[in-house]
Amino acid sequence: MSEFPFVHSLQVLLHILTALLLSPLIPGLINKVKALMAGRVGPPVFQLYYDLAKLSQKQAVFSRTTTWIFLAGPVGTVAAGLVAAMLVPFGQDHAPMHFQGDVILFAYLFGLARFLTVLSALDTGSSFEGMGAAREVTFAALAEPALFLGFAALAKSTGSLSLSTMLAHTGPLFRFSGPLVLVLAGWAIVYMAENSRIPVDDPNTHLELTMIHEVMVLDHSGRPFALVLYGASLKLLVLGALLVGPILPRNAGPLLNWLEFYLALVFLAVVVGFAESVMARFRMTKVPQFLVAGVLATAFAFLLMLV
Amino acid sequence: MKESGFVPILNGQAIPLSEIPVSSLDDFQNGIVQGVHDGLRLACLCVDAEQRMLSVLADDAAKQLWVGRSRLAQASYSSITPHCVQASLFEREIAEQFGFVPEGHPWFKPVRFHASWTEGRDAWGRTSTPAPAVMDFFTVSGEEVHEVAVGPVHAGVIEPGHFRFQCHGETVLHLEIALGFQHRGIERAMVGGPHPLSLKHAETVSGDATIAHAWAYCRNMEGLAGVTVPPRSEWIRGVALELERMANHVGDLGALAGDVGFLPTASFCGRIRGEWLNLSAEVCGSRLGRDWLKPGGLRYELEPDLAERLLPRMAKAWQDTRDAIELLWGAASVMNRFEAAGHVDEGQAREIGMVGLAARACGIGLDVRKDHPFGPYADHPVPVSLAESGNVHSRAWVRWLELAESYRFLTEALQGLALAPADPAPAALPPLAPDSLCVALTEGWRGEVLHLALTDSKGRFSRYKIVDPSFHNWFGVALAMRGEQISDFPICNKSFNLSYCGHDL
Numbered sequence: 001m002s003e004f005p006f007v008h009s010l011q012v013l014l015h016i017l018t019a020l021l022l023s024p025l026i027p028g029l030i031n032k033v034k035a036l037m038a039g040r041v042g043p044p045v046f047q048l049y050y051d052l053a054k055l056s057q058k059q060a061v062f063s064r065t066t067t068w069i070f071l072a073g074p075v076g077t078v079a080a081g082l083v084a085a086m087l088v089p090f091g092q093d094h095a096p097m098h099f100q101g102d103v104i105l106f107a108y109l110f111g112l113a114r115f116l117t118v119l120s121a122l123d124t125g126s127s128f129e130g131m132g133a134a135r136e137v138t139f140a141a142l143a144e145p146a147l148f149l150g151f152a153a154l155a156k157s158t159g160s161l162s163l164s165t166m167l168a169h170t171g172p173l174f175r176f177s178g179p180l181v182l183v184l185a186g187w188a189i190v191y192m193a194e195n196s197r198i199p200v201d202d203p204n205t206h207l208e209l210t211m212i213h214e215v216m217v218l219d220h221s222g223r224p225f226a227l228v229l230y231g232a233s234l235k236l237l238v239l240g241a242l243l244v245g246p247i248l249p250r251n252a253g254p255l256l257n258w259l260e261f262y263l264a265l266v267f268l269a270v271v272v273g274f275a276e277s278v279m280a281r282f283r284m285t286k287v288p289q290f291l292v293a294g295v296l297a298t299a300f301a302f303l304l305m306l307v
Numbered sequence: 308m309k310e311s312g313f314v315p316i317l318n319g320q321a322i323p324l325s326e327i328p329v330s331s332l333d334d335f336q337n338g339i340v341q342g343v344h345d346g347l348r349l350a351c352l353c354v355d356a357e358q359r360m361l362s363v364l365a366d367d368a369a370k371q372l373w374v375g376r377s378r379l380a381q382a383s384y385s386s387i388t389p390h391c392v393q394a395s396l397f398e399r400e401i402a403e404q405f406g407f408v409p410e411g412h413p414w415f416k417p418v419r420f421h422a423s424w425t426e427g428r429d430a431w432g433r434t435s436t437p438a439p440a441v442m443d444f445f446t447v448s449g450e451e452v453h454e455v456a457v458g459p460v461h462a463g464v465i466e467p468g469h470f471r472f473q474c475h476g477e478t479v480l481h482l483e484i485a486l487g488f489q490h491r492g493i494e495r496a497m498v499g500g501p502h503p504l505s506l507k508h509a510e511t512v513s514g515d516a517t518i519a520h521a522w523a524y525c526r527n528m529e530g531l532a533g534v535t536v537p538p539r540s541e542w543i544r545g546v547a548l549e550l551e552r553m554a555n556h557v558g559d560l561g562a563l564a565g566d567v568g569f570l571p572t573a574s575f576c577g578r579i580r581g582e583w584l585n586l587s588a589e590v591c592g593s594r595l596g597r598d599w600l601k602p603g604g605l606r607y608e609l610e611p612d613l614a615e616r617l618l619p620r621m622a623k624a625w626q627d628t629r630d631a632i633e634l635l636w637g638a639a640s641v642m643n644r645f646e647a648a649g650h651v652d653e654g655q656a657r658e659i660g661m662v663g664l665a666a667r668a669c670g671i672g673l674d675v676r677k678d679h680p681f682g683p684y685a686d687h688p689v690p691v692s693l694a695e696s697g698n699v700h701s702r703a704w705v706r707w708l709e710l711a712e713s714y715r716f717l718t719e720a721l722q723g724l725a726l727a728p729a730d731p732a733p734a735a736l737p738p739l740a741p742d743s744l745c746v747a748l749t750e751g752w753r754g755e756v757l758h759l760a761l762t763d764s765k766g767r768f769s770r771y772k773i774v775d776p777s778f779h780n781w782f783g784v785a786l787a788m789r790g791e792q793i794s795d796f797p798i799c800n801k802s803f804n805l806s807y808c809g810h811d812l
Contacts (some may be wrong), residue, residue: 038574202568206462207797281568298778
């Protein structure tokens with residue numbers, strides 16, 4: 001908690017505004033980096049904002065086979081993403097909401113979002129979406145242990161089960177140590193898998209047979225689709241904050257902390273864009289191996305913390 | 308072959324119909340089965356306007372073609388498909404077009420879903436106009452088996468086709484392909500020709516292989532009219548064909564990279580393909596080479612000074628092409644994807660009569676430019692590019708090798724053309740020989756393009772048969788998917804990149 005209530009409220013406000021408004025910038029940055037790497041001009045950085053504005057003025061088309069569950073996917077994703085965003089510290093030491101055990105809530109908010117997305121995909125009765133849903137849950141089952149083992153390592157190091165403490169106060173011993181590197185490596189894999197980035201998935205592909213996440217939202221249109229896109233960008237932001245949290249030095253003033261946070265996010269977007277530019281997607285059968293590598297990395301980090 | 312009543316001819320040579328004996332159906336069918344068994348290839352099997360069955364067998368080693376025909380007396384005959392798989396699609400096509408039922412055909416389904424050309428005789432007894440892809444698909448049953456239907460409307464901007472996968476989890480047990488959505492009736496539109504639109508019809512059989520089809524049509528016209536094309540014009544036609552090959556191969560390699568999410572090559576190749584297309588446009592005003600060729604010669608000359616100007620532009624485009632595609636071979640993640648998918652066995656490829664680059668990727672050295680030389684290729688041969696594994700990587704690699712060979716040919720040709728004075732404009736073609744047959748083969752970028760023309764007593768087309776390489780190769784795509792991951796279908800399909808409209812005619 002800051003000593004100055006005014007500064008504290010200002011930071012909470014900034015946090016909420018960042019979560020609400022800034023997330024569509026990340027896909028824009030990634031796409032810009034990819035375009036530049038490929039020698040193209042690429043879409044403007046603000047493209048997703050334009051897309052969201054356009055989609056929010058469009059009517060949605062609903063298949064006759066769908067029910068209200070079809071809408072629960074997009075709405076649930078955004079709702080869960082926004083709540084999760086309140087649990088992760090951004091530029092300040094403490095997130096707007098924090099309590100012991102919020103890390104479990106955080107992880108299962110994403111589980112809930114996935115559950116609803118999968119249900120809404122199955123609700124369409126399409127064979128593509130069924131395939132996408134099957135792939136999504138298969139890969140998620142492998143990504144989740146990596147996330148949790150990382151949490152376990154951090155919890156052991158900080159003695160806390162609150163994200164705000166675990167990420168912002170990792171302790172001088174933990175920062176830049178072997179276990180942290182392992183946790184970050186594991187989480188980087190989770191980050192790519194959860195956000196359907198290359199090499200796990202290809203967010204730009206139009207090939208319905210190869211998609212994982214995108215195929216589950218094929219039937220969404222108009223405003224629900226805007227929510228899907230917005231929810232995806234929120235996930236990039238929130239999981240990005242999780243990834244950069246433990247390495248940000250938080251001893252400077254609030255202004256500098258926030259600046260560091262934003263720079264770290266931009267850096268993350270550039271790294272993701274760069275990685276997507278230099279390699280192809282894995283074959284689908286290879287993805288589980290990749291995810292297991294993430295689980296192993298975080299498991300070793302946890303083991304090292306126990307010693 | 309002679310004892311079965313087959314007559315040898317050369318690629319592009321016209322022959323009076325009276326010189327082709329009408330054998331008994333048994334002799335004719337035995338000739339085909341025996342010929343294919345002895346290593347010949349069934350290049351074409353069709354029925355002419357007088358309900359006679361006609362066959363072209365290609366003897367690629369001896370550089371000649373065998374033509375035979377037979378009368379179909381009844382509405383049904385015994386199928387040769389069980390003994391000669393290459394005849395399968397041809398027999399189905401004949402059944403659909405003329406209503407002749409091949410008894411004992413193991414996979415008897417429509418090909419393009421159009422009404423029979425013979426009034427009142429339909430092989431399936433249908434009375435209403437059939438709709439594409441409405442048929443019984445092969446199905447696999449079982450608790451854990453599921454079916455995935457893709458198309459005819461696809462998520463990308465591609466041609467319409469319907470794909471039915473029988474899957475066990477992510478593994479494909481069988482893929483059945485239903486085409487016919489693009490059937491335009493080109494073969495029937497050619498009948499009664501040549502008329503002013505005939506060349507246009509030939510060019511639009513498959514737009515990305517405009518030159519290959521236009522050239523085959525022109526060679527039929529020239530063969531039937533008894534005209535020889537001046538060597539310089541033939542050379543320019545070779546330039547047109549190789550530019551077409553360059554543009555399509557570059558585009559395909561880029562698209563393959565795009566399908567595995569490898570951005571650099573995908574983005575660069577999209578632009579570079581345009582450079583190659585623009586070279587064609589520079590000569591004839593059309594990026595696809597429309598109207599470049601005409602029977603008897605060329606509509607657009609490639610003047611010596613233009614050849615001089617094209618050379619440096621081409622060298623630049625080739626440099627860019629190499630830079631972009633070499634990135635592909637250097638990326639381990641790409642090689643891993645390419646090598647793991649889409650294997651077609653050489654034996655199977657021979658059995659189903661695969662042609663063109665898909666066959667060369669299986670180690671089968673088929674190339675019309677070498678086997679049945681036409682145009683400039685006898686004097687300026689292009690070496691055959693081969694790969695062995697028959698997978699996606701092989702098909703990509705053959706494209707890469709062919710790019711280099713085509714570039715060598717183009718450089719040599721343009722340098723030669725820059726020195727030789729232009730030919731005079733071709734004179735009007737004399738009338739076509741009546742009651743004759745002419746077969747013209749060209750090697751389009753996908754493979755063997757076959758045009759077969761039959762004239763009536765007035766020298767008009769009584770039947771015009773077109774076989775696009777896609778017709779031979781589509782079944783190869785289905786074979787390539789057996790036991791593969793369904794998520795690898797896009798790269799498998801793209802590695803063949805067959806024409807839907809070329810198949811549907």
